[in-house]
Amino acid sequence: MTSARPWLLIAALALQGSLYLAWLTQGRFVLATLLVFVAPPLLLALSALGRWRHARYLSSVAALGWFSHGVMRAWTDRPDNAAAWAALLLALLIIALASGRSARARLASRRKPTAH
Known part of the structure; x- marks a missing residue:
């Protein structure tokens, strides 16, 4: 079964990789x-573009790490933490986009009345 390409997820992953590229590559x-930060979201975007069946799941798992990193940097980089907040919010968006379809399916299966 082939499904449509998740264009919003692909765009969010590409944006996450681009954000990390612009934000974190000025250091040593x-x-x-x-x-660690740029390649994974870009590779996951390419895998989602190629319809790899585990791309959504791995995107949501990786986004948990990006979310944690965003929280840590938003807390410690005050007041210059706009990029950290952007990374944090993009990670939440990626989690929602990657797991929304399966969450809807799971909820729909629970709502179906069973015949007794």
């Missing part, structure tokens, strides 16, 4: 930043 650890 550019290669580590590219490997």
Whole structure:
């Protein structure tokens, strides 16, 4: 079964990778930043574009880490924490977009009355 490409999820992942590229690559650890923060969302966007069946699940799992990182940086980088808040909110959007379809299906299956 092939499903439509999740364009909003792909766009959110690409935006997350772009945000990390612009935000975190000015420091000393550019290669580590590219490997840990920039590459995963961009690779997940490409995998969702290619309709890999685990792309949504792995996107939501990775977004939990991005969310945690955003919370930590938003708390410690005050008052200059706009990028951290953007990363945090994008992570929440990615979680919602990646798991929304399966959450709706799960809720719909619980609402169906069973015949006795």
